[in-house]
Amino acid sequence: MNHNPYPILYSLRQCPYCIRARIALLLANQTVLIREIETKNKPEEMLAVSRKGTVPILNLPDGTTIDESIDIMIWALTQDDPNDLLLQNHKDALDDMTVLINQTDTQFVNTLNAYKAASRYHDASETENRQQCEGFIGELEHRLAGQRYLMRNEPSLADYAILPFVRQFSRVDRKWYSNAPYPNLQRWLTxxxxxxxxxxxxxxYPKWLNSRKAMLFEP
Incomplete structure (x- = not known):
């Protein structure tokens, strides 16, 4: 049981899965206590609520634990969705967004990780790995050619779920990205x-194990 009045979010600042969870919590007007962790020194309190041991983890006051980033996003937006990010009045929209997000989390993330590793170690496969990433990046560029965001002219769950990974892609080789033929994606990211x-x-935020201070993460 979480005896705090707010949910507790275990998070890592640069983790793309944590970024998407934090964005959704803000957009859903959900205040949480944030606990910034270190991957090499995970709090026992975190492992006690999720043996999975990877962030983000959201522990609710009733003791419920949510330890998948998309599930945290959907939980938050189910509490409050003032911008209709779930597109509730559009039939099959959530299913369509889920397909695109799953494509990101499986196919694209795998190729992105290979691209990042090749760049880090100056591997000869860097260009090939980047080109594999471009298959998905090209799909996003095509979507953004006819509308400002991935599903419509306003942001949706899909935009915020995919944003942290496009961010990572853009930072692997910044010079290449700035000259790449993806003006719509570049505009979207900017x-x-x-x-x-x-x-x-x-x-x-300070590392929670160093201070153990209750830090509010709030809209």
């Missing part, structure tokens, strides 16, 4: 960066 919400999502 718009997210320019939103004050993004800066709030990326706020730095």
């Amino acid at each position: 718009e997210h960066y320019n939103n004050p919400l993004y800066a709030k999502t990326m706020t730095k």
